[in-house]
Amino acid sequence: MNKIYYSPSHEYIRVEGNTGYIGVSDYAQQQLGNVVYVDMPEVDDEITAGDDFGAIESVKAASDLIAPVDGTVIEVNEALADNPRLVNEDAMNNWIIKVEIADPAQLDSLLDEEAYKALCAAEH
Amino acid sequence: MNRKLYGRLIFELSREGRQGYRLPDNKLPDALSSIPASLLRSSDPALPEVDEPTVVRHYTNMSTNNFGVDTGFYPLGSCTMKYNPKINEEMAALPAFSSLHPYQPDATVQGALELYYTLQLALAEIGGMAEFTLNPFAGAHGELTGLMVIRAYHASRGDDKRVKVIVPDSAHGTNPASAAVAGLEIVEVKSRPDGTVDVDDLRPLLDDTVAAVMMTNPNTLGIFEKNIPEIARLVHDAGALLYYDGANLNPMLGVARPGDMGFDVMHINLHKTFSTPHGGGGPGSGPVGVRKGLEQFLPAPRVVRNPDGTFSVEAPEEALGSVSATLGNFAVQARALSYILSLGREGLKQVGPLATLNANYIKESLKDAYLLPIEGLCKHEFVFDGLRDKSTGVTTLQVAKRLLDHGYHAPTIYFPLLFHESLMIEPTETESRETLDEFIDVMHAIAEEAITDPETVKSAPHDTPISGPDDTEAALHPVVKFSDL
Numbered sequence: 001m002n003k004i005y006y007s008p009s010h011e012y013i014r015v016e017g018n019t020g021y022i023g024v025s026d027y028a029q030q031q032l033g034n035v036v037y038v039d040m041p042e043v044d045d046e047i048t049a050g051d052d053f054g055a056i057e058s059v060k061a062a063s064d065l066i067a068p069v070d071g072t073v074i075e076v077n078e079a080l081a082d083n084p085r086l087v088n089e090d091a092m093n094n095w096i097i098k099v100e101i102a103d104p105a106q107l108d109s110l111l112d113e114e115a116y117k118a119l120c121a122a123e124h
Numbered sequence: 125m126n127r128k129l130y131g132r133l134i135f136e137l138s139r140e141g142r143q144g145y146r147l148p149d150n151k152l153p154d155a156l157s158s159i160p161a162s163l164l165r166s167s168d169p170a171l172p173e174v175d176e177p178t179v180v181r182h183y184t185n186m187s188t189n190n191f192g193v194d195t196g197f198y199p200l201g202s203c204t205m206k207y208n209p210k211i212n213e214e215m216a217a218l219p220a221f222s223s224l225h226p227y228q229p230d231a232t233v234q235g236a237l238e239l240y241y242t243l244q245l246a247l248a249e250i251g252g253m254a255e256f257t258l259n260p261f262a263g264a265h266g267e268l269t270g271l272m273v274i275r276a277y278h279a280s281r282g283d284d285k286r287v288k289v290i291v292p293d294s295a296h297g298t299n300p301a302s303a304a305v306a307g308l309e310i311v312e313v314k315s316r317p318d319g320t321v322d323v324d325d326l327r328p329l330l331d332d333t334v335a336a337v338m339m340t341n342p343n344t345l346g347i348f349e350k351n352i353p354e355i356a357r358l359v360h361d362a363g364a365l366l367y368y369d370g371a372n373l374n375p376m377l378g379v380a381r382p383g384d385m386g387f388d389v390m391h392i393n394l395h396k397t398f399s400t401p402h403g404g405g406g407p408g409s410g411p412v413g414v415r416k417g418l419e420q421f422l423p424a425p426r427v428v429r430n431p432d433g434t435f436s437v438e439a440p441e442e443a444l445g446s447v448s449a450t451l452g453n454f455a456v457q458a459r460a461l462s463y464i465l466s467l468g469r470e471g472l473k474q475v476g477p478l479a480t481l482n483a484n485y486i487k488e489s490l491k492d493a494y495l496l497p498i499e500g501l502c503k504h505e506f507v508f509d510g511l512r513d514k515s516t517g518v519t520t521l522q523v524a525k526r527l528l529d530h531g532y533h534a535p536t537i538y539f540p541l542l543f544h545e546s547l548m549i550e551p552t553e554t555e556s557r558e559t560l561d562e563f564i565d566v567m568h569a570i571a572e573e574a575i576t577d578p579e580t581v582k583s584a585p586h587d588t589p590i591s592g593p594d595d596t597e598a599a600l601h602p603v604v605k606f607s608d609l
Contacts, residue, residue, distance in 0.1 A: 031544055033521075034596035059595050060538040085596065 004092075005107050006116035007068040012092065015107065020071060021095035024056060027120045029091040032058035035084045039065075040076040040096060047071050047099060049106055054096065056087070069106040071099035131589070134182055135606045138172035144179055189589055191533055192403075197559050199486075201505045201536035201548025202296070202344065203403060204374050204396035211466055212399060212459035221458050226450040230436045237435035240427045240451055243461040244411070250464075250472070251370075251390055252383020253413030257422045259452040263371065266391030266410025267302035267338075269423060269447045273389055273414060274336045274365050275306060276421040276444050286335035286364065292321050294344045294540050296371055308335055315542065319345035319498050323354060330362035340369040341376075341385065344540045346483065346502035346550075356386025365389060370410075373397045374552070375480045375504035378473030388415050398460035409456040423447045478553035479504040482560060486551055489564045493571035497543055504552070510545025511571055518574035518581050520545040526573070526584035530566045 004014045010028035014021040029035065037057040047053040052064035053073075075098040080086055086094040101107075111119060156164065174182075192198070198205035216222065224233055244256045260266040271289065278286045289303035290311045300310040311334075314325045320343065330337075337359045342348045349355070359366045368382040368390035374397045376382070382390045394409040395402035402408055414422060424439035424446050437451070464472065480503050487496065487506045494508040510520045524534035524547070536548040551560060574581050585591055603609055 036596055036599035059599060061541055084600070 004113060005068065005110035006113070006119075007066060007110055008119060009066040011066055011068050013068045013107070013110070014092075014095065015101070015104075018101050018104070019074070020069060020099045020101045022053075022065075022068065022097050022099060023095040024065070024087065024091055025116070025120075026091045029087050032056065032063065033060045034058055035087040038080045038084050038087065038096060040080070041073050043073050043075060045073045047073060047097075056096075065096065068110055069099070070102040072102070074098045074100055131185075133606060133609075134172045134174065134179070137174050137178055137182060140173060142173040142175055144174055144176035196531050196533065197551075197555060197563055198403075198533040199535050199549045199551050199563065200403070200533055201507070201550040202371065202539070203536065204393070204504070204550060204552055205403060205533070206374075206396075206399055206552035207554040208399050208401050208459070209463065209466065212462040215462040216455045216458040218458075222455070224454070226454075231434075234435055236454065237427050237437065239458060239461055240454070241429055241435055243457050243464070244427070246461065246464050247392055247411055248413055250377070250381070251368075251373075251392065251413045252381030252385075253390060254416040255419045255422060256392075256411045256413040257426065257447075257452075258409065258411045258457050259423055259425070259446075259448045259450075260391065260410040260412055261448060261453055262395075262408035263369075263391060263393045263410045264298040264302055265447065266393075266412045267298055267367075267369065268305055269410075269412045269444075270367055270389045270391055271302055271306035271308065271336065272423075272444055272447070273412065273418060273421045274367065275308075277365065277418055278335055280421070283332075283363070285333050288334045290326065290329055290334060290337040290364075292339065292343065294319060294542055295338065295340060296344065296369065299338045299340075299369060303338070313337075315343075317498075318500075319343060319347045319542065320349050320351065321355065323351050323358070326355065327358060330358055330364065332363060334359075334362055334364040336365045336367050336389075338367040338369055339387075340372050341382070342372050342503040344372075345498060345507050345542070346372075346375075346505040347498065347500075348503055352385045360386070370397065372504065375476045375483075377475040377479075378469070379476045383413075383415055388418065389413070394456055394460040399463045400456045400459040407453045407456060409453045409460070411452075425451060427451065475553050476504075479551075482551040482553060482555060483549070485560055486549055486564060490567050493568055494547065495545075505548060505550035507540065507543060508545075508547040508549070509543040510547060511574055513571075513575060516574045516578045518578050520547045522581050522584060523547065523567075523570055523574070526570050526581045527566065528585040529587045530570075532563065532566065 002016050004012055006012050006025060010025045012023055012025050035056060035058045039055040041053050047067040049067050049069050051067055053067045054065040056063055056065055077094060077096055080094065080096060193205050193207050220235060224236055230237065240258055244258055247256045248254060260269045287309050288311050289308045290313050291299045292315060293312050294315050303310050311329055313329060314322050316322045339349065341352055356366050365388040366386055368387035370390055370392040373392055377397060391410045391412045394400050394411065420442045421444055424443040425437045427435055428438050429435055483502055483504050483506055487502060493512055495510055495512045497509045511518055511523065520537050524537045527534050538546050539548060540546055570581060
């Protein structure tokens, strides 16, 4: 299983087994503009669906990063600390945190690719 | 400006051993011996070494790079960049004010204390409040002070459950920031599509853990919160207090009073509504007013009028501690009182309506070329969501930069966050019809240019001292020291 889900607050979670790679969507990085800082949690931190786990700052604005699911942080993308522009270059492959998903059933309440595209189209 | 000769840093003009000024001989050679060696400098400070004409030319040329309300139209939304009448400067510069020391005995500064007291009374009348403190140094300092007053009020009733502050999603960032500094938890209430607070979203958030609800009225989109009486009732029914962020008081001036709308605590930005300089020019001033029954919680020190007509500075025991060592930014207070007394009651009553008229005039004149997300009357400011024609790829940032080439200060951009391409315009009441028309023509020309010659807009500005700075790189790796250059 390797599927991508989206939240209405524009985070994605790419799921591989019980592991989730969480980042911001390509649409989100376009809207944010040039990213200058990504505030990330630490390994072993617990994240809770709907709560912020960090923040992303661009030349335009600073936004909270909202956790799409409950889980435990396994790894943070250290490359973003030195080079936050990676988010603009390829948001979908430059994930922000890697988590152990606590409850896979929570994924069902997220949006799939098609529903997310519709959401972005409506927002624009 | 003569950029070739004087566009350099003063440090680059330095030549070793050059002097523009000579200190007198040290007539107290023994004085240094009383200072511990650990506190004495062992090498000379790294100051630039330049002659006097170079210093004068350098700074005179640099000063022509400034942009202010005295050099051009400054429609910076949310900032109320109104013209600062020169009479204010004359009043603040009167030697009897400008040469005072903040710790002079009360008896020797009666005039200054009377000025403080009179301004406090005037603001109370304008805001519909019982009493004001003029001590906070700026708007956000006022917010913090106001929230501390609210905490003191709840604490005085033994009510220690109230730890939350409700803030609309369209609020200025200072609202949640001030609440956090005051040790309170922030809860966001959503806006409706027309930009006003969603009362249905607010209702379930109100319970006995809420200390205050902070509102800006008109809100950040320049829309008047028509439901304010109902919101005030709901907030008070829940035992919380209603806080008025005075950021947008300008259009209300002489027309409506926060106190009459049901607000309990408010702050005023003298540097916005009362025409004192700000925006890099500062200093600000953020007086805080409270309704009857909350006066005792205002911070110390306070100016009181004695029965014999004299004034004294007091620090009542039940007062909140001090939020400032002295009575605030006195020279700013002098300017604000000068403004109030110059305009008088009749003049002040025209401020709000004229600010509103000017904003609506620009909005209606430009909505054919710029996307207006919320139709209808605005108050003193409004927000476009970028250009109407999105196909050119020209962004709000680029429109703003192109305006610089035409000699205007850019409007506020990418705020509020409710729209992707926010372009927020606030003309204020002090601009003439001709100034507004010229600005409208330029905005139309830029919209047209975005279609006919988008590259020129995208690469703007072209006529400013510097062009095309890499703002991402500047944010990532700011160079703040000459030695890092």
